Amino acid sequence: MGISIPGKVIVFDYGEVISATPTEADRLQLTEIAGGEAEVFWPAYWRHRDALDQGTLTIQEYWRGIERELGEHWGDAKVHRLWLADFRSWLSIDHDTLDVLIDLRDGGTRMALLSNAGRDFGSYFRHGTLGDLFEQVFVSGELGTIKPSADIFEVVLSELAITPEQMVFIDNKDVNVQGAEALGIAGHVFTTASDLRAYLETLAA
Secondary structure (H helix, E strand, O other): OOOOOOOOEEEEOOOOOOEOOOOHHHHHHHHHHHOOOHHHHHHHHHHOHHHHHHOOOOHHHHHHHHHHHHOOOOOHHHHHHHHHHHHHHOOOEOHHHHHHHHHHHHOOOEEEEEEOOOOOHHHHHHHOHHHHHOOEEEEHHHHOOOOOOHHHHHHHHHHHOOOHHHEEEEEOOHHHHHHHHOOOOEEEEOOOHHHHHHHHHHHOO
């Protein structure tokens, strides 16, 4: 059954909205490859993430920064294994959210994707099957700015040729939704696919 929301573009975050949260096994694998303790590795992992997502760090620079914090000396093969394990951990899709996306598509509702992610995710977003669902894909690492900056939302509005009143933004982080709402964009903080569906159905024709 389609969900039709005419006159609006629903713009989705990817991580932990469309994607499933990486599993404990995913996290353990990364820690084991890095060869460090979890309580040191994960703060370093997240500390550098905004710069990677903003495109100011390359993938190599990102992992080498973590390497320095851990006091490690990694060969190129280990950096490749870390990148691959990390990338793969974000590829699993939440099936219930996917069902919502397909229902929106079937209802003729316009959709776009806006993700804080490195450039390496751009091809996956656009050329995997997810790309078939979205009118456009916006990746922070390609744009040089990240949510919740007003700049990134203004790029989306301009590229989609819509006003703030025509956009609805879905993200799991309240701070990002607040950034959109500050520009007059309707926002919804994602918690579950069922809550998302209920929210979108209130907007439906």
